[in-house]
Amino acid sequence: MSPTSPAARPLPGSFRSAAVIGGTHGLGRALALAARDRGLRTVVYGRSAAPLAEPGPDPDGLLPRALNLCDPQSVRTASVELPSPCYVLWVAGAFLKKALVETTEDEVEQLTRLLFSGPVLFLRRLLAEAEGPVHLITIASSSSWKRRERESLYCGLKAAQATFVRNLVPELLAAHPENRVTLVNPGGLAVPDFHTGLALDFGAMMDPGEVAGIVWNIAADQRRAFTEVQILRSREPGSEGTPEVSYGARAPQPPEEPATAAGEPAALPIQHH
Template sequence: MSPSSPPARPLPGPFRSAAVIGGTHGLGRALALAARERGLRTVVYGRSAALPDADGLLPRSLDLCDPQSVRTAPVDVPSPCYVLWVAGAFLKKPLVETTEDEVEQLTRLLFSGPVLFLRRLLAEAEGPVHLITIASSSSWKRRERESLYCGLKAAQATFVRNLVPELLAAHPENRITLVNPGGLAVPDFHTGLALDFGAMMDPGEVAEIIWNIAADQRRAFTEVQILRSREPGSEGTPEVSYGARVPQTPEEPGAATATGGTAPLPIQHH
């Protein structure tokens, strides 16, 4: 946070620590730093989190692609706590060109690894938990050559929605926030792609929006879309709306309407 930035908003409620699954790069790192600014004892999980963190975060080594690491990584996060599921990687490739190893590794990183590690964290929690899950607008948007990535992000979002009743049964103060962000200016995430990162959202700005949403949340479950503006002069500005989105048709834009199909329903704005 720069000296000219406004102070971080305090977080109400009992939550005084945070565990960030995938907090070493990109949006995960920005969320972890913003958690620390809010006075949370912040534990960061990741493959490159083996050494002491110069920013005052508490590193814990975790390789979500390694089943043994998922089973043995420490889960000594004090409760009540925020748990942030942010770990991710991108793959843009036709399915028939995707190797078996790529399918297995991406599935472990984006879905099965975090689910198994989250299972351990929740089992150890002694008080309420606020789960903040970073899925993607790719869970409902029409994409090309991204079927595996989009499918795993849709699975992540659906899993979290259906986890809500279990978490509320476990503790009435549990909270769940599902965030579907659009394109972020994280070059390491989009390796090998020629993209205009100046027209994409700043991870630090999006992290502040997410924490402010968490601070204001009173309902058990909130789903939010954070999409980048494409208006001339405002490219990359985050636009926030609430509620789930109807999946886009797989045809070219406008094809469904032209052939008599139904257009997506409008979302509910907050």
């Protein structure tokens, strides 16, 4: 399916505000700016939002609020006061490419807090305070179902994020029949700061601004309680990095089987129970 046009347009319905958890860099920033362009009062949560003056807007017209998802005290005390009904975007993320045995205890703890436990605890507070409908837009990753090497922790946390959100839907519908959830699994984005230290061809990756426009148009058109979408980059010659949109979940790819010296897959051992 070809992507929806990313052109900015006003969002229908009664939603007039957006809160972007992790909206200071990369795709989160692009989503925040796109929300602003669609006429939403946009609150941006992030660590680098701290130096900006509150409650006034930053130069881009966004409303910054300091939130450090790796700091339990910050997660407990950051303001969750938002106009209702509102969009809530879970975008915060960081990448780690390391074998698990090479990963430090601190890296495991910090990445888990940033990608999963911190946002879950903060979202718990936001939902408890919401007085009207909430449309939750969750940016997970195609890494939640793709086969990867030396990324077991990152992929596992992204899979946990996606599974958590799918199973949150019945609870949200029980709380308010107009609540909505959009789960987005994007592929590689041209965000060099996200892939620190890796030699990648960012020219063959997706533009965050274009992807942000696609995400918002999907959310604007959503009528069902839950929508899951894959936004993957084309690898066709001449179209490298063009977003390709498809709907529905993907089955996890199995790990590669070990190859024999002749290059044929080795037979898996038979286990007797």
